[in-house]
Amino acid sequence: MRSSDNKLRSTRENSAVNPVKWPRREWMAAAVSIAALGCRNETQEFTGPVAVPIRTDVPLRIVWVGESADADVLQRTWASISEQSLDVRLITPPRAVNAGASQSGMPPDELLEQAATADVLIYPLAMMGELATKKRVMPLLDDQFNALGKSEAVDAGDVFTSVDRVTVPVALRMATTFSRERIATPLGGHLPAVLLGENAFGANDGSDDDNIAIATWDDYDALVEKSEGKCCEPTAPTWAGAMYLWRLASSLSATWLFDRETLQPLFSQPDYVAVLERMQTTVKRTDEKYRDYTPNHIFQGIVEGTLRCGIGFPQGDKPSGDEVSSGAIRIVSLPGNRVSADDTLSVRLDNRRIMMDPFMMVGSLAASCRQTKNADVFIKWLSGGAGSEPLYRSIASMIDTTTAASESSSDPQEQYRGWLNKQLTSAAVVPTLQLTSASEYYDILDETVRSCVLGEVTAQAACDKITEAWSRLNRTHDLPSQQRMWRRAQAIS
Numbered sequence: 001m002r003s004s005d006n007k008l009r010s011t012r013e014n015s016a017v018n019p020v021k022w023p024r025r026e027w028m029a030a031a032v033s034i035a036a037l038g039c040r041n042e043t044q045e046f047t048g049p050v051a052v053p054i055r056t057d058v059p060l061r062i063v064w065v066g067e068s069a070d071a072d073v074l075q076r077t078w079a080s081i082s083e084q085s086l087d088v089r090l091i092t093p094p095r096a097v098n099a100g101a102s103q104s105g106m107p108p109d110e111l112l113e114q115a116a117t118a119d120v121l122i123y124p125l126a127m128m129g130e131l132a133t134k135k136r137v138m139p140l141l142d143d144q145f146n147a148l149g150k151s152e153a154v155d156a157g158d159v160f161t162s163v164d165r166v167t168v169p170v171a172l173r174m175a176t177t178f179s180r181e182r183i184a185t186p187l188g189g190h191l192p193a194v195l196l197g198e199n200a201f202g203a204n205d206g207s208d209d210d211n212i213a214i215a216t217w218d219d220y221d222a223l224v225e226k227s228e229g230k231c232c233e234p235t236a237p238t239w240a241g242a243m244y245l246w247r248l249a250s251s252l253s254a255t256w257l258f259d260r261e262t263l264q265p266l267f268s269q270p271d272y273v274a275v276l277e278r279m280q281t282t283v284k285r286t287d288e289k290y291r292d293y294t295p296n297h298i299f300q301g302i303v304e305g306t307l308r309c310g311i312g313f314p315q316g317d318k319p320s321g322d323e324v325s326s327g328a329i330r331i332v333s334l335p336g337n338r339v340s341a342d343d344t345l346s347v348r349l350d351n352r353r354i355m356m357d358p359f360m361m362v363g364s365l366a367a368s369c370r371q372t373k374n375a376d377v378f379i380k381w382l383s384g385g386a387g388s389e390p391l392y393r394s395i396a397s398m399i400d401t402t403t404a405a406s407e408s409s410s411d412p413q414e415q416y417r418g419w420l421n422k423q424l425t426s427a428a429v430v431p432t433l434q435l436t437s438a439s440e441y442y443d444i445l446d447e448t449v450r451s452c453v454l455g456e457v458t459a460q461a462a463c464d465k466i467t468e469a470w471s472r473l474n475r476t477h478d479l480p481s482q483q484r485m486w487r488r489a490q491a492i493s
Helices: 002-017 024-037 068-079 108-115 125-133 141-147 170-175 217-226 240-251 270-283 295-304 372-382 389-394 412-423 438-453 459-476 479-489
Strands: 060-065 086-091 120-124 193-196 309-312 330-332 337-339 345-347 361-366
Touching: 060 068, 060 108, 060 361, 060 372, 068 086, 068 389, 086 108, 108 120, 108 125, 120 125, 120 372, 125 361, 125 438, 125 479, 193 295, 193 412, 217 270, 240 270, 240 438, 270 438, 270 459, 295 309, 295 412, 330 412, 361 372, 438 459, 459 479
Parallel strands: 060 086, 060 120
Antiparallel strands: 120 361, 193 309, 193 330, 337 345
């Protein structure tokens, strides 16, 4: 018995002297176990993490990939409901809402470096996989408790707490899951829609607009051809690549970007070439002055009446009253058809797929977080807690996806939000790029797609170039590691 006591004492002394042998997630699991089991009887029901006082004298360290003006809004809004200060560290965003010139691309190295000394990270979705793989972020606290068979307990009196995270739309929950763990909370969630202005089908042509559907990409191409050049899709720098991916997601049902086993890029396959070829044909029908438009440019142009129709969504400020067209706009989903290389189309019924924007902003707890409870409170507030409304009105990359839109509103942005909420109920979600150095993959894709749709190279040549470049990147960043990361992004392993 004495020998057993000595061993136990020795174990405790070693643990006290060197508590950092365990990784942070094991410490979190141990803390949860102690809170849940160590201080209650066998019949007591688990109610979530034990409440502890929240300190407000130590600033929360926030790494924010975004504009300084947005960070100022964040600081002011948080200060209005909390005494805790924020230490916001800015990283230049890879894409501006109304960019008309090339942006800098995703900042993987700077973000990884800053993440090592942060509490909360706000960053583009495409960086999530690399941050998780390199252990710069941890799963959301709710996910850690759920992993132990517990349910989240939300204090109804906590003004910081957002709606229960179960109400986050299923598409966004899937997009922010990596290797079956919720890594991030979504702050954005825009999806492209076909937007039809009052003269989308031409004025006084005798057609019944209400009975005309955009069921196929051929239908959309015919609409653009009829618009006299006043119909467009986002092909501005950093947007063309995403638009091609959105077209692929709505057109193909059997594959997605890579061979599942070998990670060989699939862009040279006939179906991928056919999708890009069709995109190129349609873009050429658009007036050149609209070919550098972003989704927000397009939405504003249709609302103001300068464009008849297009593919886009609203971000940023609303048009002023005298700029808004008197006619209502119609919002419909992207064509949901399967395209084949022989240029035949078969309508897809229940097989629609969506992809979230690679640059959608998400928030995560940093693995280096020194104030886990405070950071979790901040992320919950950021994702829709009481008092966060100014963020969603002022920061273009954010949109409220957890509350119902007004069905009676004539506001085009509110109408879009109502449409979006329905789309986000879909579980047919394909992952965006979740690979080491995803920015390199995306930059090549975006630049090559732009060079094609603007008429400089053929679709076949562009797709071959993407395939070759992505294959080189796979080898450069260790093919087996990239294979594992891609499988984890699809919850395969």
